[in-house]
Amino acid sequence: MPDLVHNLDAVQQRIALAAHVAGRDPRSVTLLAVAKTFPAEDVRAAHAAGQRAFGENYLQEALTKIDALADLRTSLEWHFIGPLQSNKTRPVAEHFDWVHSVDRLKIAQRLAEQRPASMPPLNVCLQVNISGEASKSGVTAAEASEVAHAIAAMPQLRLRGLMAIPEPAGSIETQREPHRKLRELFEQLNADGLALDTLSMGMSDDLEAAVLEGATIVRVGTAIFGARDYSN
Numbered sequence: 001m002p003d004l005v006h007n008l009d010a011v012q013q014r015i016a017l018a019a020h021v022a023g024r025d026p027r028s029v030t031l032l033a034v035a036k037t038f039p040a041e042d043v044r045a046a047h048a049a050g051q052r053a054f055g056e057n058y059l060q061e062a063l064t065k066i067d068a069l070a071d072l073r074t075s076l077e078w079h080f081i082g083p084l085q086s087n088k089t090r091p092v093a094e095h096f097d098w099v100h101s102v103d104r105l106k107i108a109q110r111l112a113e114q115r116p117a118s119m120p121p122l123n124v125c126l127q128v129n130i131s132g133e134a135s136k137s138g139v140t141a142a143e144a145s146e147v148a149h150a151i152a153a154m155p156q157l158r159l160r161g162l163m164a165i166p167e168p169a170g171s172i173e174t175q176r177e178p179h180r181k182l183r184e185l186f187e188q189l190n191a192d193g194l195a196l197d198t199l200s201m202g203m204s205d206d207l208e209a210a211v212l213e214g215a216t217i218v219r220v221g222t223a224i225f226g227a228r229d230y231s232n
């Protein structure tokens with residue numbers, strides 16, 4: 001666990017340095033700790049070290065952790081960031097604070113219908129396939145405006161912004177390109193009348209590039225919790 005505390009601190013310092021270079025307030029960037037494959041105890045330790053926002057990709061694993069950490073529920077946020085099948089939307093609507101991976105209208109419609117009226121609106125981001133890869137989910141940049149306006153009108157959802165998972169790239173300059181495209185799309189949608197405040201982009205290997213291009217949430221797993229082991 002000392003590693004975890006040290007790693008969290010090191011990631012916060014990376015964010016602060018990149019924000020400084022960009023002339024931004026480091027507090028304008030939220031660190032989302034991506035805990036997929038790591039146990040509830042690690043989330044509890046990160047929470048004890050002051051971390052508040054946690055990201056999960058796999059629904060069943062996430063629900064188990066949310067249940068195990070029910071005592072902390074009012075002092076942490078759960079963000080769903082993984083691929084979402086339309087027959088799995090209900091538990092997401094009922095247990096999460098945010099969904100970053102809304103990649104089609106049907107998913108948004110189901111989340112809007114299934115979000116309990118007793119809960120605050122679900123915060124959502126529209127996932128954009130910004131590198132235009134055939135294998136990636138997300139709407140194309142060309143589709144984004146129409147889909148975003150439709151989601152913004154749905155009850156029980158609050159459209160906060162855009163999310164992307166750009167292809168890994170080596171140099172910081174190459175890494176910045178897709179992040180810049182996402183930021184430009186975000187600015188265009190706001191000029192078109194939306195009121196988006198969230199750019200969810202940047203992971204362990206490219207968070208500096210993302211912060212330089214305006215990320216407001218960086219989603220970091222490996223640099224906090226360590227390498228993931230999918231073998232067990």
Ligand SMILES: *Cc1c(COP(=O)(O)O)cnc(C)c1O
Pocket residue numbers: 034036057081082165203204205219220221222223
């Ligand atoms: C796993 C994952 C992350 C974190 O990736 P790291 O490289 O471990 O920091 C961020 N976003 C999404 C959508 C992920 O699936």
